[in-house]
Amino acid sequence: MRRTAAARLLTGTALAVALTGPVAVVAAPAHASTGGALEVYPGTVTPGTQVTVNTTACGAGGTAAGDASAVGAGAFVLAPSTHPEDAVGQFRVPPGAQPGTYEIVARCDGDEDGGGRLVSGDLVVTLTSTRPPAQPRGSVKTGVGGALGPDPVQTAAGVAALAVAAAGGTWLLHRRARGDGI
Template identity: 70%
Template sequence: MRNARLLTVTALAVATGALAVPASAAPGPPAGGLEIRPATVTPGSTVTVHTTACGSGGTAAGDASAVGAGPFALAPAAHQESREAAAGRFKVPPSAQPGTYEIVATCSGSGGSGAKGKRIAGDLVVTITSTAAAGERHQQLPRGHVKTGVGGALGPDPVQTAAGVAALAVAAAGGTWLLHRRARGDRI
């Protein structure tokens, strides 16, 4: 029941755009903050983190423990146009649950303007939907039967299951009736 509610809430949020953040919406690292690309991911995705808060040539120690990924390093970016940005990467564990997680970093390197020790944060949204190449959102649903080790002759169809239960009830009632007649001494 919990999974059904979670799927319904997630589908509603995606339909209204609450979970969708276009990649083009954020032109660069927020001043003094932590930019997370992509901001919305599925479990198992790789995430890139950027910041300019640590100053030119600054480094930072990142922490993605909230989502279960652990520590990661941010080093000065290799791009000419973003010399003041520090960047790092981490992988969201496949076991991550949907939700919003705070990713933090603490400036530690030789960045200017007294940035050492400065704590910066950004939000990462983990969903059960993936982004298709065309930019559309598709829901990933489980497929197949649950493998419990217990066979089933009727299958997962509720109509067939109800018919099977009804057949067993009729057989049990008939057996009880026959045993009752036999106990009374009635002949069949």
């Protein structure tokens, strides 16, 4: 049971005991019962993330009015999706949202299957991402090129130029060491 539902149940029970005294009490939650769950994906987000919610509580072809004002996102609409029985909607968590757990609610439109049901789900906002950091991919564009660059002719010409320079330098050093001069 969620914390908010448990708190409402305890509040309703305490109120019933206070009003009836020491008589046996059958207490109901202090809020209207929900007709199902509101699935929130992803369940843990950082500010600025887009969130998708869906429910089957509204029946086939049902729609709902969503409310994410607890996190500061305001109202959104859940509409029928390609999956039978699902109503789906989206909202974006504001960039200034504070860390915490927020209750997102939706009320089904009053059609024969939906009956105006209230559904809810929890959204957790954190300041750090739950995804692993992205690893770098690809090559570095420095303008120098690689040993096996995209053009094998230019690579072969570069290797040949280096070989000629090395041979010429060796020959000059050999002549100087013998005393022949330059």
